[in-house]
Amino acid sequence: MSSSQQPFRLAVIGSGPAGVYAAETLLRSKQVKNGDLEVSIDLVDRMPTPFGLIRYGVAPDHPRIKGIITALHRILGRGDIRFLGDVEFGTDLTAEELRAHYDAVIFATGALQDADLDIPGIELAGSHGAADFVAWYDGNPDYPRTWELDAESVAVIGNGNVALDVSRVLSKSADELLRTEIPANVHEGLQAANTTDVHVFGRRGPAQTKFSPLEARELAHPQGLQVVMDPRDLEQITEAEWETIKADKRTDQVVRNFSGWLEEQQRREAAGEEPTDKHGGPVSRRLHMHFWHRPVEVLGEDGRVTGMRFERTRLDTEGRVEGTGEFVDYELGAVYRAVGYHGSELPGIPYDAKRGVIHNVAGRVTDTEGTVVPGLYANGWIKRGPVGLIGATKSDAIETIASLLEDIESGTLTPAPERDEDSILRLLEDKGVPFTTWDGWMALDEHEKALGAAAVDADDEPRARVKVVEREEMVRVAREGMSTPANA
Structure with missing residues (x-):
């Protein structure tokens, strides 16, 4: 790291369980808890909302949804992980731009193709x-x-x-x-x-x-x-x-x-x-x-x-x-x-088309020859393939974060030149990307609950929530509920 006064900057691409648990595992590591390592984490998602597969890949009547959502909500609601939604990797931000603003990047984009x-x-x-x-x-x-x-x-x-x-x-x-x-x-x-x-x-x-x-x-x-x-x-x-x-x-x-x-x-x-x-x-x-x-x-x-x-x-x-x-x-x-399911290729990231995963060894991204690409990591289904449930995703996170911590301690990572936390926000706004934040999600969350309260189910009881579908409407509601400087 270029300066001991600045925290280690990490971007996690994907805000489903694999992304959240990767960030949480780093925050709970002994290095961070003992004060030996200060970190600053941004969770970046192509959707305006967090939770990934849990919101958009599981049936709404699935018996375990609420428990998982509650756990993820509790983690992100603490405030030590910053959420940036409606930002698509490869379109709104490239790998080169991410590495210019973050010391490391973890890809946790899942596997959503059939x-x-x-x-x-x-x-x-x-x-x-x-x-x-x-x-x-x-x-x-x-x-x-x-x-x-x-x-x-x-x-x-x-x-x-x-x-x-x-x-x-x-x-x-x-x-x-x-x-x-x-x-x-x-x-x-x-x-x-x-x-x-x-x-x-x-x-x-x-x-x-x-x-x-x-x-x-x-x-x-x-x-x-x-x-x-x-x-x-x-x-x-x-x-x-x-x-x-x-x-x-x-x-x-x-x-x-x-x-x-x-x-x-x-x-x-x-x-x-x-x-x-x-x-x-x-x-x-x-x-x-x-x-x-x-x-x-x-x-x-x-x-x-x-x-x-x-x-x-x-x-x-x-x-x-x-x-x-x-x-x-x-x-x-x-x-x-x-x-x-089958994982999707990410622009500029080494990809195994047959398995639908990013090439990696213990979470470290490698090229097709097996050479490690410094500063890039993978977790979850895009790392190991679409098998296993939450427990396997947590185990994945432990392995990936262990590799990341080893690389931090060995000094093999090149520090990002633009390490100010607000620099990525300025870049997004300069590029005209209407990103959303956790405050915005909380506003949308309340909006969907209000839609539910105004509607009734088959028993004439108020519904807990009605999900907003249109992306533009989600972004509008979220942006109106965001605090500065995100909507400045």
């Missing part, structure tokens, strides 16, 4: 990436305000958290989602939807899903919904596999949900009874759970989806999935692939 599903017909109209649908119903300002929901029968390919979220939103009534923060255009779109049957397909069996017991139970909660099971999917589980299932509490609870739904379904069929939803009411929609199905081809006519072909699968003697040679077709009007 992973490819390389089968014939996947390009047909009516075939969608689940991430795009999630962005629509979460009110991402960079996506269209409408979504085609004409199909009566739709497929969701995948057995992970995203597939679960998409299936739940498609199978719930629009009015039930009024209890959440969904925008008005999303409620209107879902209310006009023709969807009656949602089919969820997984390559493996019921024991290999990524669902938590709570999330599995909640699949059956929506009013008017019946969960439909195929007896073959559970009959295919061997006695040895049942013993393995019973030995794992989480897996046992999840599979018992499935077997319980099947038993009730078969009891009603044997008694000649009409199906009901979990609450005893009439059924207007069905959620079909299909296991042991490998996607083979999306079928279509005149350029549009009309169905899908699958091969039945099983586990071989070593527990690997293999095809059985039995193929089955389903009539469908739309397909959503939820087979994983």
